[in-house]
Amino acid sequence: MTPRRLPEVVAFDVNETLLDLAPVRAALVEAGEPESVLGTVFARTLLTGFAATVAGTWCRFRDAFDAALAQETDLPAERRGLVADAFRELVPHPDVEPALRRLTAAGIRVVTLSHGSPGVTEAGLERGGVAALVERTMSSELVRAWKPAREVYLWAAGSCSVAPERMALVAAHGWDVLGAQRAGLTGAWFPRSERTFPAVYDQPHVRADDLAGAVDALLALPA
Known part of the structure; x- marks a missing residue:
């Protein structure tokens, strides 16, 4: 595994990683x-x-969520819309603010990278009082692709004007970390909704027991 360096920018996945789906x-x-x-x-x-994305087409997160609800429940369209609206009520997990503050205090730029609908991340960060700690929120809807497509991570790095190897992606989803690493980013995984990192993937550059540990491990990388 190629040695990793201290990132200039740390990107965070949003749903489940930062924001609680409660x-x-x-x-x-x-x-x-x-x-x-x-x-x-x-x-x-x-x-x-x-x-x-793999098939060469695209759909919005909200539309994919509605389709999933229709497949798994008998809820009518109006009720499904109300459930989808709850994404705008998300709040950060309790460990998010100290993790973001630790990065910004160290001079590391913090951004978010989601394939969720624009506005959801911003609303959650504002509600949690941590929006000022985040330089930029990015939704891959702008490039009409879903993570873990390589183009999403390269687009994010380009948008932040850094080389992929100087950006890290922190996520509680193994597939997201895999995609980031295959695109040249530093990947950092910790368990939130997943108990273990999938053994069938390339192992993460950084693995920690929690979000705080993932951030500490990134900050411990050599400059």
Whole structure:
């Protein structure tokens, strides 16, 4: 594995990594669905978006989420829309603010990289009082592709005017870290919704027990 250097920019995945999906789960429960359905619907949403990208087409995150809800539940279109609206009520996990502050205090630029709908990240960061710690929020809707497509990570690095090897991607999803590393970024994984990093992938450059550990490990890399 090529030795990694201290990144100039650290990009964070958003859904689950930074923002808690609890409001979406609550909206599903209010609609009469079990809490457990969120995991299935979220996974099917990703499957829909990934397949579209691989097949050479594209769809918005909200549309993929609606399609997943229609496949997994009997909710009518209007009710599905209300559940999707709950994405604008997300808040950061408690460990997010100290992690972002640690990076910015060290002079590292912080950005977010999502394939979610524009506005969702901004609303969540504002609600959590951490928007000022984030230099830029990026949605791959602008390039009409979903992570883990290589082009998304290269577009993000270019948008931040850094070489891919000087950008890190922190995510609680193994597939996202894999995509980032294959594009030349430094990958950092920690468990949030996943218990372990998939053994079938290239191992992450950085693996930690939690978000704080992932940030500390990135800051410990040589300049």
